[in-house]
Each structure stands twice: as structure tokens, then as C-alpha cells.
Amino acid sequence: MIAAKRILRKAQRQLACRKRKIAIEEIMESKGDPTTFYKLVRQQRSSTSMGTEFLTLNGKTAESIEEVTQTWAQYFQQLATPTAESTYDDLHLGKIQDDINLINQICNSSHQDDIPTITKDEIHTAIYKLNNSKAADIFGITAEHFKLAGPSLITALHCVYNRFIKNQKIPESIKRGILTPIYKKGAPDNPGNYRGITVTPVILKTFEHIIRQRHQIILEETQSRLQTGFTKGTSPLVSARPTYRVHNRI
Known part of the structure; x- marks a missing residue:
């Protein structure tokens, strides 16, 4: 039996x-x-x-729904927690720490008065750049809610976003998201064979759109014309031909 x-x-x-x-x-x-x-x-x-009906992590196998859910939480928490690895490239780690220190130094030396306030036009543009038919966020809100809310929402967001800038801090409550593990390949009971996709709050996505657009304007003015990767309207392939020619002349 x-x-x-x-x-x-x-x-x-x-x-x-x-x-x-x-x-x-x-x-x-x-x-x-x-x-x-x-x-x-x-x-x-x-x-x-x-x-998946069962999941194995650190030699332990979870079979019930509650155990599998807890195992997923433990796995992604481990991924987000820095660990000391003996095989890690110390030189690369040092460069990363230097970059972090530089960013912190720039942020600490900047003044809130130097940051332009977010305008209602920026919020309106950012909202209508949100993609439709996406999954609802952790608060049950979708892009369509923001688009149909009208001027009253834009007024409220105008106050909220400028408070973010004034305080130079984003509340932890809107940094939360719904993480879904999507299976890639390999053993289905191995969490490492899944890719996590996170649905972040629409209110945070809208704010990110505004910041990204501001950064894009700065990049267009200061970025080298030779930079073709991660640049709108161009591709690394554009650099392939001149690089090939230079290589052949050497």
C-alpha cells in the first residue's frame, strides 16, 4: 500500500x-x-x-503548501543577504565599495534645495507611460487605476513625491512587492532553477519613471557619443564596424 x-x-x-x-x-x-x-x-x-509540490533547500525537503511557501521565503532571503565568499574577487569587491562610498558622499553633500521639485506635468506624463494589462500590485492597484483617477490623484501624488525629495527617503511600505518564482529549467524541486519576478507598487513605478526621465536628459547631454550600449535609439552593433576597422589597421 x-x-x-x-x-x-x-x-x-x-x-x-x-x-x-x-x-x-x-x-x-x-x-x-x-x-x-x-x-x-x-x-x-x-x-x-x-x-511545485515540493522544494528542497539546504538538504531539507518541503512538501506541504505552508512548508513550500516558507522555503521560498527563506531562499529569496538568502539571495538578498550578503555573504562572505572565499572565492570572491577582492579587487572587484573593493571597486564596488568605492562606488558605494562615492554615491553616499555625493548624496550626503547634496542639498534638498538643489533638487527641482516634481511637477504635475511630470506626474501626468509618467502615469500615461505605465503599461496597461499588468498584474495588480501588493495593494491591488494597477496602471489603469492611476490613469482613470484623474487630476485629484495627480494633486495627491504631487504632494507625496515632493515629500520624498524633501525627506530624501522613500517609505519602506511602498518598496514591497509580490515576488513570483518562474520555473526556467532543471530539477523542479531546486529553487535555483527558478527566476523571481517582482511586481512593484504602481505608486513607486510612477516615481521611478519621473526620476528615469530626468536622468535620461542628463545622460543625453553628458554621455559620450561612443557609448552605444544601454542607450535608446542605438545598439552596440553600431560600434562593431569602426572597432573592426581600427583592429584591422593595427
């Missing part, structure tokens, strides 16, 4: 794994169609989705 149950559970896990792989392939193939992509992601996140 016990052996039969084990065989049945193994068959059920194999079937669930095959269904999960098919679902992930559909998600990956639908990246060119944002509507279909996010629809499939929402299905993956739903309570009826084909989530």
Missing part, C-alpha cells in the same frame, strides 16, 4: 512537471506579445497554477 502511494505520487509529480514545462515554454515564447506574456504570468501566480 505504501509503495503504491509512492508510485502514484511520483507519477503525479512527473505529470505536474510536464505541465509546468509546457506552461513555461508558452511564457517564454510569448515575450513578443506583452498581453499574452503577463496573462500567462498571472496564471502562474494564481492559486490554481501548477506550482
Whole structure:
């Protein structure tokens, strides 16, 4: 009887794994169609989705829904916690720490009065740049809510965002998000074979759009014309031809 149950559970896990792989392939193939992509992601996140029935972390296997959920939380917490690795490149680590120190120095030496206040026009533009048909955030809010709210919301956000700038701090409450593990490949019980996708609050996305647009203007004025990577309207391939020519002349 016990052996039969084990065989049945193994068959059920194999079937669930095959269904999960098919679902992930559909998600990956639908990246060119944002509507279909996010629809499939929402299905993956739903309570009826084909989530893994068991998960193994640090030699321990979780089988119940509660244990699997706790294991996911533990896994992603470990990913976000810095650890001392003996094989880590100390030179690279030193450069990163120098960059962090420089950023902190610039932030500490800047004055709030030097930062232009956010305008209602900036908020209006940022809201209408939000993509529709996306999953709701942790507060149950979507981009459509912001777009249909009208001028009253823009007035409220104008006060909130400028308070962020004045205090030079963003509340922890809107830094929260809904993290969904999406299966990639390999053993389905290994958390390392999943990619985490986080849905962040719409109020934070709108603020990020505003900051990004301001930074984009600065970059366009100061960035070298030879910089083609991560630059709108161009590609690293643009640099390939002149680089090839220079290489052949040397």
C-alpha cells in the first residue's frame, strides 16, 4: 500500500512537471506579445497554477503548501543577504565599495534645495507611460487605476513625491512587492532553477519613471557619443564596424 502511494505520487509529480514545462515554454515564447506574456504570468501566480509540490533547500525537503511557501521565503532571503565568499574577487569587491562610498558622499553633500521639485506635468506624463494589462500590485492597484483617477490623484501624488525629495527617503511600505518564482529549467524541486519576478507598487513605478526621465536628459547631454550600449535609439552593433576597422589597421 505504501509503495503504491509512492508510485502514484511520483507519477503525479512527473505529470505536474510536464505541465509546468509546457506552461513555461508558452511564457517564454510569448515575450513578443506583452498581453499574452503577463496573462500567462498571472496564471502562474494564481492559486490554481501548477506550482511545485515540493522544494528542497539546504538538504531539507518541503512538501506541504505552508512548508513550500516558507522555503521560498527563506531562499529569496538568502539571495538578498550578503555573504562572505572565499572565492570572491577582492579587487572587484573593493571597486564596488568605492562606488558605494562615492554615491553616499555625493548624496550626503547634496542639498534638498538643489533638487527641482516634481511637477504635475511630470506626474501626468509618467502615469500615461505605465503599461496597461499588468498584474495588480501588493495593494491591488494597477496602471489603469492611476490613469482613470484623474487630476485629484495627480494633486495627491504631487504632494507625496515632493515629500520624498524633501525627506530624501522613500517609505519602506511602498518598496514591497509580490515576488513570483518562474520555473526556467532543471530539477523542479531546486529553487535555483527558478527566476523571481517582482511586481512593484504602481505608486513607486510612477516615481521611478519621473526620476528615469530626468536622468535620461542628463545622460543625453553628458554621455559620450561612443557609448552605444544601454542607450535608446542605438545598439552596440553600431560600434562593431569602426572597432573592426581600427583592429584591422593595427
